[in-house]
Amino acid sequence: MTIVAARRYANGKVHDLPIVLDGTPHSGPGGLFSGNAFDWIGLCEPSAAEMDLIRRQYGLHPLAVEDALNPRQLPKVDVYGKQLFVVARTAALGQGEEIVYGQTAFFLGKDFIISVRFGSNRAHTDLRRDLEADAERLSEGPDYVLHAVLDFIVDGYLPIADALEDVAQAIEESAIDAFPEPDTIRRIFRLRRQLRRYERVIGPMEEMVERLAQADLPTIDPSARIWFRDVLDHVRRAMARMRGLKETLAAIVETASLLEQHRQGEMTRQLAAWAAILAVPTAIAGIYGMNFDYIPELKWHYGYFFVWMLILGVCGGLFLRFRRIGWL
Template sequence: MNIAPQADMPSDPVASEGVVAAGAYVDGRRVANIAIEEASSWRSKPGHVVWIGLHEPDMTILTSVQQQFQLHDLAIEDANNAHQRPKIEQYGDGLFIVARTAQLIGDSIAFGETHLFVGEGYLVTVRHGASTSYAPVRARCESCPRALARGEDYILYAILDFIVDNYSPVLETIQEEVEAMEEQVLASAMTRAQIERLYLLRRDLLRLRNAVGPLVEVCRRLEHDNLPMIRPTMQPLFRDVTDHVRTVQEQIDSLREVLAFAFEASLLVGQAQETAVSKKLASWLAIIAVPTAIAGIYGMNFKHMPELEWEYGYFAIIGLILIVCAGLFWRFRRAGWL
């Protein structure tokens, strides 16, 4: 294999806003850090693969990339507008793939996008929004030249696997909060702040599920369809990514169900507490009604009331009130109302 002299050792990285990394590889080893304008010439060399990473590039950089790899106008337009749903599209001999990324920033999930262009001798990633740098992916691939030597489809697999793996820390953090919330909900009714937090968690999980769900179809097509640049030997790896995505889906559904049960349990606890309070109030009102009724009767200004002339009438009425109130208290206490 003929390699140009300047490719013996990687040159200094190209400093350009929006360009994170751009390298040329031969047999899984980086032989040069290149400029975007050089990508086409490096790609055309036998056995060379160009891997370019972009972060929120402007249209000038995207146009330059398009010219180097003859990318479709619609794909470039989509890559410039970071509001796409996960999908895979074929333009000639190249693939355009969109995947959603997620990060937990503060108390909420922030979403981003990664657009991937894959073709013979090149792979370009375009990151928008909340997204972890793919520098660890590049470092891991470069540390294993045998794996990286498989070509563009292996790089595609490594990036998609990295995206899916990064869903797990988000779900683990949310799961810890959900478990803590679940323990508290049976102890007492949820406060307004807790209910608002529960709603936000369910909303974020729904958005995460909508971001993850279409990725199953993307990986399924990479696994089963006869797409250009995807060799049959790589399909088992994409099958593994598909399994991971489905596992993430199941975790999201499980967490949403737990939050729904927690909210329902909180409502039941609140209703039970309200019922208990109502029973107590009704019991005490019934007890208080006895002296109130008797006092009301004897507080009327009638002249002829036989009990008013009885020597022990006062003591008898007080005793009657105490006996009736004590009887009611015992009855309500036995019934569990007090």
């Protein structure tokens, strides 16, 4: 059995009571553990047979179990009678700048919470220890545990935004000095593709948490909605940062293209100005290079100097004119 932790809590305290997961129908803590007692079971990548034991013991809906075993679900909240089924998506930076996704599903009843984690290396061990140290909060029940784990998952989005914002800033600064190299352009488009997928996978988290914060759902106490509103605020901030990052990457390409067009325009104007200046001596030399006997000033003693003065004068005038209008 891939159980990370299976404990029972009563009035915020941890009781060293083994929980046997053998498929026996769950009848609630009861007896010594009545009142605010509940079970918290954490599973990591369980098999279908193992999940079937959990399903039979806690009376989970088969469709919810099927979704929990499928690690490609989008974030959602489903109601099955008096139980709640929640799917959240985790995200972390893998090798390079690739975003790796995981999934954590929750089964929430009045006296239990079961988390099923796939594809995420961020275990809930430290979080569970922190919650167990705060008996007052833990005594509020499974809905508070759900809030704490969701908040833990959403906090994992922030390092992604921090890292990618640093990358975008470095690319943006280099693009100001020179048009990006082909490798940099490919890198930008890979990042934009990653962000589009992020928005598609993580985006529904906002709607899911909003429903937990506002809708009347079983096993969610109305007093706990304020905690989910805090998680909703964190989700919205994370999504806003990633959307802003996607716009920044698009602006980098656009701005770099405009700067490159400006540089090319300056170069074109300079070449056109020098071409106009050089056209003057070329034209005059071409005229006087013709094989005619009667060309004006051909026999004049000062004709050679006159032609040079004409070339220098016209070329100098053109140079000053182009310099004045900013072409040279």
